[in-house]
Amino acid sequence: VSDRSVVALVPKQTSSYNIPASASISRTSISRYDSTFRYTGSPDSLRSRAPMITPDLESGVKVWHLVKNHEHGDQKEGDRGSKMVSEIYLTRLLATKGTLQKFVDDLFETLFSTVHRGSALPLAIKYMFDFLDEQADRHGIYDTDVRHTWKSNCLPLRFWVNVIKNPQFVFDIHKGSITDACLSVVAQTFMDSCSTSEHRLGKDSPSNKLLYAKDIPNYKNWVERYYADIAKLPAISDQDMNAYLAEQSRMHASEFNMLSALNEIYSYITKYSVELITALEEDEQGRRHRLAYKVEQLIVAMSFDS
Structure with missing residues (x-):
């Protein structure tokens, strides 16, 4: 849009911009301060009361859609308008992501840390991961990606993703549709961070994957470091694990x-x-x-x- 242009909001046009026989429009003046449209038609017809504008590229009149127009006959023009709208929304998404970035980083850092803010790693996680490594050694599985996938499927993708996507399972809150959409993006980023495969993104990739494309490699490093730190911790004996389970059973005896x-x-x-x-x-x-x-x-x- 060039400088000193005049913008007017008009109702949705009919397919291919066909003007009804009962309605006509004439452009009388478009200036810096005034834009007047005159039209005639039957007062009882809703369509006749709405000005129908025919795009006139020579005189500088263009029609733009705020949403993608699927009924437009010119596919190329429709794609261009859709791309413009997508770019507008992407800018808003990036701004929103910047606002929430600190909270997402804090969440991932807390989940992928053996000792964070005074909270020690639960014994059950160390015991379970050691069991998976033991089974891999027992069956001759030395592919690090396989072990990584086992651990991801047991804890992050089995438990944490469900909590991130459905906070109402833990907290007494109502999750609206907008909140659900936002949490879905965070949950998808969390799942991508636990994956060992390389994510190849292009111009046709969904916006929820493009938002955190630059952050996922860093998150993947956190996950790998988390698994490595757990492997370095002292092993948990069966006696310690049994004592831990007995203590947990005693603490929650009345709840189950x-x-x-x-x-x-x-x-x-x-x-x-x-x-x-x-x-x-x-x-x-x-x-x-x-x-x-x-x-x-x-x-x-x-x-x-x-």
Whole structure:
């Protein structure tokens, strides 16, 4: 738009800018301070009351759409208008991202840190990650990307993404549609940060991926450092883990129904009884404690009760 141009808001035009026979328009004057449109038509016709403007490139009259016009006959002109609108929204998105950047960084830094602001890493996370590394060594899996993916699927992508996307699960709040859209962008960035694959972006990539394209490499470094720091921590013994679980059970004894939890576990036992019994028979500690026999006795006892 050049300097000293005059802008007027007009109703949506008909397809291909066809002017009804009952309506006409004449441009009388367009100046720096005045723009007057005269039109005639039936007063009972809604369309006749709205000025219909025919684009006249020679005289400098152009019609622009605030939203993408899917009914426009000229596809090239419509694409150009859509691109202009996308650029406007992208500017607003970047401004909003800059406002929220500190909070997103603080969130990611807190989640991907073994010691942050006085909060020590939970023993369960260290124990679980060591178990995954032990299973990888046991089965001869030395690809670091596979181990990275296992850990990401167990904690960040299994738990934290769900909390980020659905804060109402933790807090007594209402999540509106706008908030949901914003959190979806943060959650997608979080998932991309845990991925080991390279993200190739182009001009046709969605705006939610373009917003944090420059930040994701830094976030990926945080994730890799987080997993490496956990691996360097002292191993958690079975005794310490059992004591930790007993303490957690004592602290939350009144918040959970033990019988209900056992019933949920039993549903998995019955579903995978053959695989479970076979695995216990092959395991050294399982044979020592006769766990396979105890599981069989449990299934028999429960079948009589049912």
